[in-house]
Each structure stands twice: as structure tokens, then as C-alpha cells.
Amino acid sequence: MNTFKSLLVGAATARVALGQYCEHQWEGKFANHDVDGVPYLQARQNVPPPPLEIQPLIVSGPTSNRVNFLFLGDGYTEDEKDKFFADALYLANNVTDGQTFVDVVPLMNFWAGFSPSAESGVGTYGTPRDTVYGLYRDGTELRGLYYDKPEVARAACQSTDTCDYPILLGNDPFYGGLGGTFTVTTASPNSGPAVLRHELGHSIIGVGEEYDGGEVYEGVNAARSPATAPWKQWYTDASAEPKVERSNMPIQAYPWTLLNVTSAWSQSFASAGTYATHLLQVSVSGMTATADLRVDIDGRDVGWRINPAVGVDRFIYNIKIDEPLAPGQHVITVTLLNEELEGTAQLCNLEVLEYGGEEEFNFDPTYHGLYPTFSSSNRTTYRPTNDLCLMRSTYTGNFCSACIEGLWLSLLGPLSFVDNVTQTTGPDGATNVTLELLPLAQFRQVPYPRAEGYEILWYGADDGVVLAEWTNSTSALIAAGTEEFGVEVRFWTEQVRVDEDGVLVQKARYTVV
Template identity: 70%
Template sequence: MGVLDHIFRTSQRGMPIFTHSNSTMSIMKHLLAAVAVAPLALGQFCEHQWEGTFAAENVEKRLQARQNAAAPPLEIVPLIVNGPSSNRVDLIFFGDGYTEEEKDKFFEDAMTLTTNITSGQTFADVLPLMNFWAGFSASAESGVGVGGQPLDTVYGLYRDGTELRGVYYDKPEVARAACDSTDACDYPILLGNDPFYGGLGGTFTVTTSSPGNGASVLRHELGHSIIGVGEEYDGGTVYRGVNSAQSPNSVSWKQWYTDPASEPNVQRNNMPFQAYPWTLLNTTRSWRAAFSSAGTYDTHMLQFSVSGVTQSSDLLVEIDGKDVGWEVNPVIGVDRWIYNIKFDDALSPGAHELKFTLLNEEIEGSAQLCNAEILEYGEVYDFDEFHGIFPTFSASNRTTYRPTNDKCLMRTMQSVDFCDACIEGLWLSLMNPLSLIDNVTQVAQPDGSTNVTLDLLPLAQFRQVPNNHAETYTILWYGADEDVVLDEFTNSTSALIDSGTTDFGVEVRFWTEQVRVDRNEVLVLKERYEIEN
């Protein structure tokens, strides 16, 4: 059970108690009926902003004030293990809102999410650097809280309101204690037992078990947490890191330009309208918004998201009175989904109207318009892979710049790929705390020499599952004289060190076409070792 099963759980709040016999649609209707219909405010809310009682400074204060929190009892199960925790980046799911009876469901949910984000996409290329685990602690109640009120769960996950967006945590000190209690925790992931869209990045990555959105939210939030980047979608507040530039002349991804000779060249793009209404729709009054266009662009796109709508015939979406041809995602159910509808023609100069009309009375109280945005584009490129300079518009309409149009999952939730700048940042972030050498074995030989063997991180030719990107290791060996290369052992993982030598040196360089700039030489290891015999 998730948020819809627990919103109105206690009768002392004067609300009905739902049981398992309630249909999901019925519960959704009661859930969203509690949402006040607010007037339109452009950029009023971004997807996962920290607000209300949950704020970065409050989390830090709690962590400082509650240093002695006890770790919950954890049953830890390996999901994917590629090497020792001492030389891998460990990600662990901590379940929240899973009762003792739902333990198996937690492990299944964690494995499903792990498989989704690592099987041939997103984190597949860097998977040899990572381990995934699942740590179960039973919650007294099932699901996540809403309205700023957590349930009786281990980490206190909750939604600030009832909208399907951010999911926050009330007990960061317990999450920190859980992470500190195991060696398998570099990036803790709080997994909420809830079937709907929501999450958070930062100190603790948060996602839900939503079948349609859980993995999308997880990969996006891990981008924040691991790479340390901000958003790429419009209407946010945090734009920073390797995927963001404050001006076209401060771009950090020049090495990834598709057409370097034409840069810096800001792609022509405009956002004449954006809103996060989070409003319930009804059949008696359409939701309308006016916007204007200069009429100087070549194409345009409508992006919007709705929840609680399961049939295309339930909702009419129009621009200037013309049906845009929206069709519902048939597998998403009542969960939230983000739709992109592209038009090959230009908007005419002047005033325009965007309108959403609910056509099915039966879903009043459950059908919700979450966000809407109009974008206009200039010259037509094959934007699927093109890396250049694209403007991004914040909630305050401040312009920053990103590397691609819609390729990156930091902009488009349905994308399973990072842009090249982000995947490079991912490699460098993951490799930074690791050693290219897993183990060094020394075996004394009868003649007094020593045979030395290196076990390297399972990349390049040592991958168990090959990937589609060029990779290679370069290995140099040094004897007693640290300036003299033992040429006969170059690029070999074994070397024979002469007798009488007290130490030797190794230089290992990993190269991947996915990293073009490694300023801090994160992909290089130079080390000297003493002969143990």
C-alpha cells in the first residue's frame, strides 16, 4: 500500500478510513480532492524543490542535533556486487513504509529498480565500479505520508502536499545512522513503498516503487547525488555542475561539441509559457492560460503532465481551439506522466490560448493537471544527439545553458541516457575515491625474483559484460630505478621483478572515449610497492 491507501487513514482527523476494497481510482479521487485549486502562478513550483518544514538547513540542523540516533535493525541483501566495498561505490536501498509482511516486496522492488537502471542503459557503462544492496527495516505503517505528515515509518518519508512530485524525509538522523552502520553505504537511497511518482536528490536519494516512474525518478535523482549537477529542465531553481553554464562563454563541455567550428552558438529557443498549477480538473470549467508568441521561431512543442487520467477520451487538450491530438500512456494508470507533443510549424505572432477540458465527470476529484509548458525552436537540427549550447529558463526566467536539447535524463525524465558531459562527470565522480588496482599479488620465485600480478578494476578487456564504447588500459612497470620502464612488461598485468630489488613501481592509466578531459588525473594511478619477501 502507498500514499493513496494512507492519506485518510485515521478517523480522528475526521476523514474516511479506506480499506483494501477501495479501487485505486476511488482512492485517488479522495486524495486529490484535498488539493486546493490555486490561481495560476508561472514557475510557482519546480519538481523537487525543498520547501515547507523540509529545507536543506533544517536537515543539517537535525543531523547535528541528533548525532546519537540508533541505527534501525537492518537485514542487508546483495543485489549486484562487482567487487569489495573497499574499492567500489556502494549504493544501498533503505526501505521505508514496508511492514514486516512486505519484506519480500521491498527486496523485489529494490531489485527491479536496480535492474532497470543498469541493464544496458543509464549506469550500465560504469556498473563495474558499483555495488547495489538492499537493507530492510520493518515500518509500523505501510506507505508514505502526505500533507507534511509522515506515517509511523523508519525514515519518515512524506509528501509536502498531495501532489505527485517531491518525497521528503523526516528522520535524516536515522537514515544517517543506518548508513554509518554498514560498510556498504556510499550513496543511501530511501525507497518509499508507494506506487506513485515522487523523489528527491541530495544527502539521501529518494524514490518510490512506482512501476511507471520509480526508475526514472531514481536515475534522475542519482544524477544529482553522484555527479553533483543541477537540473536541465525549465522552471527549476538550481542550475550548476558539468551540465550547466552561466553564459555561452563559460561552457565546460566544449570537448563534446558536435560542431566545434560553429560554437559558441546558442540554439534559438524560447519559452513563452510555463506553469505548475497542480490543480484538479473539472467538467464545468476548462483550465485556460493565455500566452503570446513573437512568431519568429520555426517549430514548437507542448509539454504537460497529468495524473488520475486513464483514457484519452477523458481529456481534451487544445491550443487556440485546436485539438493537439493528445493520447494517454495506456500503461501508466492513475500515476503522473509527462507528455511531449511536437509541432512542425511555427506559432503565429500574437496571443494564444492553452486549454485543458475534462470530459469525464467520474474522475473529477482525481484528474489533476500538474504542469504545462510551451517551447519554441529555431533552426531544425537532429537534436537527438547534437551537443552544443541550449538555453534553459529557470523559475524566475533566468537563462542558463545546457549541452543538449532533450537527450539527457537530467532534463527529460523518460530519457534513460545522460548527455556526454554528464556521463563524463559520472565516470570522474565514481572513479575519484577508487583505485584502478583491486589487488596486488607477489609470489617469490626459486631464483629470488618476484612475480607480481595486478587485479585491475574490471573495465576495458576485463569487463564481464562488454559495452559499446572504446576502452583500454595502459600499464607501465618500473624497477628499482623509478625512472626506468621495464619495457618487456608494458601493458601486461604481470611482471617479474629481479632478485635483490627492494621495491617496484606501477603506473596504470584507464582510457575511455566517454571521458575526454580528466584534469585531476582521476583515471591514473602511480604507485610504488615494497617487495614482501
């Protein structure tokens, strides 16, 4: 409790320049590239890398043909090295074990790289501690976690072949993160995995937010108008689209304020009274029990109940109320009831959403259509699902279909379907060629419930002639005297319906040796 109390004192000092509505300061789809299109992480600089002790966490194949994610520990002293490796392994297992990245694990490697920090933990009030990468909170509130030494992190990533996506892991038990060039998360056992999977969505797929109150809405999960939705191939009922699911956000607030028992926090808002139901989303931290806090709308307790697994960490609560708001003015009141929590209990943010009736709003979590999203400036964009995607609901474990399709294409883009090619020439001069493919489809090492497969075409010296007898075989016999042969590998998965860049089809020529 003392640690948490010291963390929150003075939460109102956050720099306004970063935007009071920013949950995570995301650097954008092209954050890894400078203006000339050269990958930012590959740009050389005169900064020596820190010493790295690297351990494998989850390894599915060679670094040269996998997308490699490297946890870089910040705020871990030499005495906390074992804790760092345990924290990194916990996060890697959590985001790949049965959810989020489970479908694409064969394309990924996870590693952990330890460098000792002189001080333990992360900084606050915009001031880093004496750590390797200088992670800090802008104020003390539990949201963005920023880095002060990007050049050191870049040098660390460049010093090893185990780093395509660097993940800065802060030695801190509470909520915080960032997406972009460097994915940032903390060692919080509850919020750490949730933040990591959300921020990796930004970093890998290049998508923006889906939750209300953000600033960046772009990518395969965002549309500025119903007609421009890039996920039309995933509509559950294409004949009904474009039909915007009817909802409204009459209030959105980001107080980031410490609560006290003397005066409750309250704010008024207006409703047109034309919606069937409503939802209150409220985010708080520093609570220890349900009896610590009361949340009212118009003096009526909405039934806030603490999530006991969270402890004093920040958590986002969604309270659905199956009745309409009356037309006119309303008041939300948040009251701290436990005096012992003064200086620690914090109201982070809240919003109210109103929903149309059964014919106007589809609550089916798997339904893909057009759902409004309201930005920090109340500009409306559209998202594919209601609350299915972790880009909207951080604590869910799954992407929507549009995002998982984007994930496949982003990860497969730099990879080859062919891990290895072996050639053996017999006494008759014919060459037996064998392909080793990425462990997808029939080559997966664990049972997989989704439909996917490979198609393989072999070509002789003339690329226009298919060696039909070897079609869909990973081995072929190339006739004696042939100097070259071709291989075309096509991969398909039910999770990709549109592949505009032809990522799922690869063709290459090989020399007979």
C-alpha cells in the same frame, strides 16, 4: 483508484516556502558535505541505527573498492519485506540493464537493506506516517518526496560497509523523488526508475537540472553564458560554436490543480510569431483514457493521447506542433471530460516552447551544442543537448556526453584501479607480482561496444626507471634484492575527453614482502 483519489484531495496545500516550481528539491552539488568539508554521511551522532537485513542485488566487486548504493525501504511493514526486496531489485536492474549506468556497472554495487515500518506507505500534507525514515509528500501532488528522519537514515548508512550512496525507497506506487544527500524514489513501476536515474544524476555527478522551470542550474551540464560552457570538448561541430540554438518559452505554469468538468483550466500567453514550430509540454495525473481529457490551444485540439502504460500515475507529455504560433495572444485550455475522475484528475504543469527554423535550431538528439534552458524565474542558462539527457527528459534512459563523462570521473575518483596485488617469491629470490584490476576494458565480464583500455607501467627501486619488458602486463618479475617497486595504471575511455584532476591516472609504490 480509491488510493489515488485519497492521495490527491487537497493538492493545493503544498507549502509555498519550498517553491511552487520545484519538481524535485535538490540539495546541491555539495549536499553530502558540511561547511568544514567533512562528508555529512560520515559525521557521527547519538542516534542508533535501525535493524537492517541486507541482501545483495548487483555486486561487481569488494565493497572496499566499489561505489556502493544501498536501498533503504521506508513504509514497508514486516509483511511487505518480500515486496521491498523485489521493488529494489527491479529498480537496480532497470537502471543498469542496457541503459543509464550500464557503462559503469563494474564500478558499482547495489544492495537492499530492510527495516520494518509500523505503517505502510508514505505520508501526505507534510505529515509522515509511522515509518523508519519518515517519507512524506509536502501536499499530495506527485512531485517531491521528502524525509523527516535524516539522522536515522544517516545512522543506517553508517552501520554497514554497503552504503556510500543511500537510496530511500518509498512504498508508494506513484511519482515522487529527491536528490542530494539521500536519493529518494518510489516503487512506481513506471516512474520509479525514471525518477531514480534522474535523482542519482544529482547525487553522484553533482549536476543541476536541464528541464525548464527549475532553480538549480550548475555542474558539467550547465553554463550561464555561451562562452563558459564546460562541455566544449563534446561539441559536435566545434567550428559552429558558440551558436545558441534559437528557442523561446512564452508560457510556463505549475497549477497543481484538481480538474473538474464544470470549468476548464485556461491561461493566456503572447507570442512574437517569429518562430517556425512549437511544442506543448503538459504533465497530468489521474487519467484513465484519452477520452478523459482535451487540451486546446486557441480552441484547437493539440492531440493529447494518454500513455496506456502509465495508468493513473503522473506522466509528462510532449506534443510537437510543426507550425508557427501567430503573433499576438493565445489561450491554452485543459478540459476534463470524464466526471468520474473529479477529485483525482490533476493538471500538474505545462509550458510552451517555440523553435527557430532548420538553420536556427538543431533537433538531432545526439547533437551537442548550446541549447537554452529557462528557469522558474525565466533566467536563461545553457545545456549541451536538446532532449537527449535524462537530466532534462526524465523518461529517457541516457545521459548526454557531458554528464556521462562526469559520471565516470565521480565514480572513479574514490576508487583504486588495483583491486588486489599478489606476490610470490621464487627460490632465486625474484618476486612475481600480479595485479587484479577493476573489471574494465579487457577485463569486463560481458561484451562492451565502446572503446576503452588500460596502460600499465612498472617501475623498479628507482621510480624513474621503467621496467619496459612488463609494460601493459598485469604481471611482472621483480629482481631479487629489490625492496620496493612501483606501478602506474592509466585508464582511458572514449567517454572521457577531459580529466582535469587526473582521475584516470594512478601511481603507487609497493613493498616487496
